[in-house]
Amino acid sequence: MKLLTLNFLTCARKACKSTTLAFPLRPKDAELEIVEADLEPLFIRNILPRVEWEALRTLCQDLGLPQLPPAAPEPAALFAPNPSDPSIPSDKLVRPGKEGEGEGEGEGEGEEGAPTQTLKDLHHVLLETTIREGKLVCGNCGHAYAVKEGIANFLLPSHLV
Amino acid sequence: MPESDSRGEAYEAEHVHAVYEQIAAHFSSTRYKPWPIVSSFLSTLPAGSIGLDVGCGNGKYLALNPSIYTLASDRSTNLAKIAASHQPHSAIVADNLALPHPLKTFDFAISIAVVHHLSTVERRREAVGEILAMLREGGRALVYVWALEQKGSRRGWDKGGEQDVMVPWVMKGPKQEKPAKRRGKGERTFQRYYHLYRKGELEEDVVAAGGTVVESGYEKDNWWAIATPREAEVSTA
Numbered sequence: 001m002k003l004l005t006l007n008f009l010t011c012a013r014k015a016c017k018s019t020t021l022a023f024p025l026r027p028k029d030a031e032l033e034i035v036e037a038d039l040e041p042l043f044i045r046n047i048l049p050r051v052e053w054e055a056l057r058t059l060c061q062d063l064g065l066p067q068l069p070p071a072a073p074e075p076a077a078l079f080a081p082n083p084s085d086p087s088i089p090s091d092k093l094v095r096p097g098k099e100g101e102g103e104g105e106g107e108g109e110g111e112e113g114a115p116t117q118t119l120k121d122l123h124h125v126l127l128e129t130t131i132r133e134g135k136l137v138c139g140n141c142g143h144a145y146a147v148k149e150g151i152a153n154f155l156l157p158s159h160l161v
Numbered sequence: 162m163p164e165s166d167s168r169g170e171a172y173e174a175e176h177v178h179a180v181y182e183q184i185a186a187h188f189s190s191t192r193y194k195p196w197p198i199v200s201s202f203l204s205t206l207p208a209g210s211i212g213l214d215v216g217c218g219n220g221k222y223l224a225l226n227p228s229i230y231t232l233a234s235d236r237s238t239n240l241a242k243i244a245a246s247h248q249p250h251s252a253i254v255a256d257n258l259a260l261p262h263p264l265k266t267f268d269f270a271i272s273i274a275v276v277h278h279l280s281t282v283e284r285r286r287e288a289v290g291e292i293l294a295m296l297r298e299g300g301r302a303l304v305y306v307w308a309l310e311q312k313g314s315r316r317g318w319d320k321g322g323e324q325d326v327m328v329p330w331v332m333k334g335p336k337q338e339k340p341a342k343r344r345g346k347g348e349r350t351f352q353r354y355y356h357l358y359r360k361g362e363l364e365e366d367v368v369a370a371g372g373t374v375v376e377s378g379y380e381k382d383n384w385w386a387i388a389t390p391r392e393a394e395v396s397t398a
Contacts, residue, residue: 005251008211008232012261023263037248040227046209047230127249145261151241154234154255161259 001152002035004126006059007051011138012145012154013161021140024055027062028144030134037127041115044123045078051126060125068125073118080113168280168325168354176354177278178236180330184351185239187332189219198380199273200225202303202387210268215257215292216275220244223252229269234260257288262295265390270295270302274383277306277356280325282366285356290370293390301375302388304367309357311382318357327352358384 006024016022053072060068135144136152143160146153181188199222206212208228217223217233218240224247234255235241244252255261257275270292279285292302312319318326330351364374367388377386 001245001253002251004230004249005232005253008263008266009253009261010263012255012259014259017262017264040249042208043228043230043249046228047211050209050211050230149242151238151245152253153238154253154259154261155236156256156259 001131001147001150002127003056003059003129003131004047004051005152006136007055009136009152009154011140011143012156013138013141013143016138016140019140022138024052024059025136025138025145027059027131028135028137030063030131030147032063033130033132033150034124034128035130037123039115039120039123041078041112041119044115044119044126045075045112047126048072048075048078048122056125063129065125065129073122078112078116078119078122080116169284172280173278173354176280176327176352180351180353181237182239184330184332185219185237185243188330189240189243192219192221195222195225196273196305196380196383198378198385199271199303199305202269202271202301203229206269212267212269212271213260213262213292213295214250215255215260215270215272216278217241217244217252218274220247220250220252222271222273223247223250232262258284258291260291260295264294265297267295267297268300270300271305272302273305274307276304276366277358278354280354280356286366286370289366289372289388293370293372293388296390298392299389302372303385304363304388305380305383305385306358306363307355308379308382308384309359310379314382320359322357324357324359326355326357328355329353360384 009025010017011022057068130150131147132150134147136147137144203222203225206226206229210229212229212231214222214231214233217235220233220243223231223233223244231250233244233250233252235244236256238254241252241254272292276285276288279288289304296302309318309322309324310320330353332349363384363386364377367374367386371391372388373391375387375389
């Protein structure tokens with residue numbers, strides 16, 4: 001499972017879900033695997049405001065990954081200022097069509113420059129770094145959920161439901 | 162058909178969960194055509210929307226909109242494994258009645274052909290309520306269930322009929338299997354439990370679960386509703 005997934009997971013038990021202790025779940029005995037994924041710069045840009053940065057930092061720390069900066073990068077740090085850089089094929093810069101339709105927040109739509117290293121690093125951490133085997137532990141009740149072959153299992157034993 | 166009070170968790174474990182776990186690969190190979198209402202719901206979401214696909218099956222709806230992020234879940238490990246292949250989304254194993262997500266977080270959720278597998282009205286409403294609890298204020302959930310009123314279908318069910326039914330799934334044996342020790346050349350029939358919704362019942366469940374129906378309708382043998390969490394009533398006391 002990708003690290004991005006963990007940003008949207010907490011303990012399945014009703015008593016834990018509303019506590020701050022249960023989020024994020026903490027990895028234990030995690031075996032990481034890098035799974036290459038296509039870089040979609042606009043996807044990263046759009047998803048970033050929804051990422052709980054502090055939880056992601058904690059996670060990276062737990063997993064022994066390079067430390068993330070204290071605050072999430074600003075949108076301006078994700079794209080190089082010069083969109084006409086000839087070394088970058090233009091179809092890598094902008095995805096045609098649908099984005100931003102129906103909501104007027106597609107700021108600067110279609111004018112992004114080349115993805116910066118910051119964006120590529122985010123892509124690598126959020127989408128390509130995955131937990132293949134291990135456990136995810138609730139900080140409130142201590143229950144450990146297993147991750148096997150990259151799939152986390154949140155079914156509770158009947159005495160915990 | 163068992164009495165209503167003998168249904169519940171253990172009953173679903175046998176008549177829903179165990180069946181899907183066994184038929185996962187075959188079931189998945191027959192599930193690729195998206196329903197129009199679901200397609201239009203997903204394709205009109207703004208880029209960057211975050212949501213859930215609860216009871217995602219093989220994840221056939223994950224491919225529809227790559228500019229949103231969907232965290233999909235299914236009760237069947239074998240189906241979740243198939244669903245996990247759709248980038249950039251994610252798939253996990255979870256129970257609709259105990260979803261492992263932070264409350265009031267998501268922009269949207271879909272529940273397609275799932276809630277009708279829960280075997281009591283209390284559990285169906287709990288399932289809808291659990292999904293609504295994950296939505297932020299103004300978030301929307303599309304719930305899609307099998308209709309009782311489908312006399313045009315080959316199954317012939319219609320108004321006034323039995324709503325709690327077993328529906329067979331026939332799985333052909335592998336081709337290289339040694340000739341027929343079992344009848345029908347290795348065919349196996351699995352029975353899945355369904356609650357067939359009568360007209361208006363889905364809307365009643367949404368309201369009982371703490372939701373407001375934004376829009377609802379009927380599409381080819383199914384009832385659907387788009388629901389939003391009811392805003393907390395402001396106390397004037």
